Amino acid sequence: MERRSLLRAAVVGAGSMALGFSVSRQALAYPAQTGPSPYGPLQAADANGIMLPQGFTSRVVARSSQVVAGTGYTWHSAPDGGDCFADGTGWIYVSNAEIGSGGGGVSALRFDANANITGAYGILSGTNRNCAGGSTPWGTWISCEEVDTGYCWETDPKGVNPAVRRDAMGRFNHEAAACDPDRRVVYLTEDKSDGGFYRFVPTTWGDLSSGTLQVLKTDLTWATVPDPDGSPKSTRRQVSGMKVFNGGEGAFYRNGKCYFTTKGDNKVWAYDAVANTLDTVYDDNLTSNPPLTGVDNITGAAVGDLYVAEDGGNMEICIITPADVIAPFLRVTNQSSSELCGVAFNPAGTRMYFSSQRGTSGSSSGGITYEVSGPFRTSL
Template identity: 50%
Template sequence: MTHQHDAQRRRFIRSSTGVAALVIGTSLVNMSRPVQAQSLTHLGELQAPNDLGIRLPSGFSARIVAHAGARLIKDRWWRRTQYRWHTYADGGATFATDDGGWIYVSNSETIGLLGGGASAIRFDAEGTVVDAYRILGGTNVNCAGGATPWHTWLSCEEIDFGRVYECDPYGERNAQPRPALGYFKHEAVAVDPNLGLLYLTEDEGDGRLYRYVPDGLNAQGDLNLESGTLQVAALAPGSDTEGYITWLDVPNPTPGLLQTPTRKQVPESTAFNGGEGIWYNDGSVYFTTKGDNRVWQLDTNLNHLQRVYDAATSDNPILTGVDNITVASGGELLVAEDGGDMQIVVIDGDGNLAPLLQIVGQDGSEITGPAFSPDGSRLYFSSQRGCAVFGGGNGFGITYEITGPFTEFMSI
């Protein structure tokens, strides 16, 4: 990296604003500052399933925002958007709008011929759906992704030699491929706005954890996603769980079909068993690995890695099938289950676990795309193969909204 690029990245860090959705809460490790009196782990026991088959704490309610294949309702049942919601909804995030509303973005984990890509639902300030539209099409098996501080959505293809696409949640600009972020089976990506770096997970049994170092800024003053260095994490020899990470350059980030995959180009790099969701919060990135049911914390300043949760050693192993992850404004981790008990489970700063919700009767599905509205009052997620709009059984997906006294438990 040149001194010019490094200086540009520092300018980006100083000028980054409006990243509350990305930089929220306190670290699970650095708990020295005052935190909330109550945690989301203290919401209370889950009640009996409601009419949607969702178990929630007392005082919370749920509604369906979108059925796969159906037009979204706007403000009255006879007024619908013309856009049909995509199938197999996966990773998601929210973005604030100028009118006090917000946008929920969601990937579609299917092939391009069947509508793969990503879509957006726009809400007004009262939470009413006012529009829905596609922001990415023609791509394949878009699993999770990540929001950027400059208000774009990075959508990740979970296929061999898959790519990352940068999308406009507001629907005003065409999506752009970002090959500099590597060709591999992408799962998710998180941006560290303080260091100006990106971190990426790989959904392989011997997948890697990657870091992208951009070459300065682009013409808009954002991190340059067209040119940079892709690196791979390496723990000290003999360690596969905790320790300091060394970052090693990937020689060929964009291999062809007959060339060596990125995860096998650096023999000293460390394998992670099925990388899944990743999220940045207050100097750390948190990510999950499904093959061993672990949740990890990487201190991005110290480059130190440790386990936050391990189902094999936990005293309270209620979390299995770890997948998508997000962070609440109080610093708690919310981890969605792919299978397991079809729960979203909260992990607080003391390592306590508690289910936030559970979907009953959709055991063949998985929970995807958990994301809070910008004000923290609503939680969005999908049941990826939940009951279809027509008929029962496993279908093509449902997207939900949960409301309740979240902010009473998340204030700092």
């Protein structure tokens, strides 16, 4: 039996005994193994210090502490999680600011159909350590505070409506959010070494002002958190039998599955909400020559590829294909004191955005936000 099959058999066996998994046909291919990228090897670093596959180019669209070109807006420090939203024939890219002591928030870049920057502005301010988040089907951005008493904030990417704090989504060390429109819930990760994996069930879909906060248990059932405010007892201490995850990070939902990452053990997970199974998509301990360490933000392309950014490692964004092959997609050079985050695609899937949180300086005021364009695949 090949090493991959042996490893998968061990994972399936352990999972089946411990949790009673019913492993789907697709899940039998997990975890992803190191292999060639569908885009080929990385080329020499370009003028921005980014190693990309042949045919791809990069540009800097914003720098922390500097005015965005063609606007009067100064880009925020410590750019973190982000996403893109359709805006007429163009789009908007939003980016969190992971600054504490009330210095956090969210900024936005507006692009026209030709990817020209036509505006930049703030859509949330005065918050704390806005790390990751997630977009909603109704076109808003959930920005999450990564502090023990953190909230979720619902923001308007267009900057028209004021940001609203969503208390019902719980008060804890929020990281990311991923909306599941099929079950009408929002999955939430918690960045603690003994954190939980939550879901928020709104009373009315499309309205996050009220609802029920639940947490996943080891038997893969969902239990209601009695006191979402987390005081005096923190949310992750309130439910007996809660399944513990080691440092929840990014989350992304697609086709019945919520993919999320945990940095403490360098894993990418897939919670299958249809089959009610939990699988390991990637585990650096079960992958030969693992290219991905310091797993962080995650997103997906329409074709089925997942992209995972590194907080540490060798500053790469790695691709995980539907064939369960993992490989570097890009590498940022000479920025070892930074982390990559905010990876997202424009609505057409032709341009990728991401940030280096501390850039070449290693300081939060030196963050750089990039755009990558090129022949992203549209079919397998």
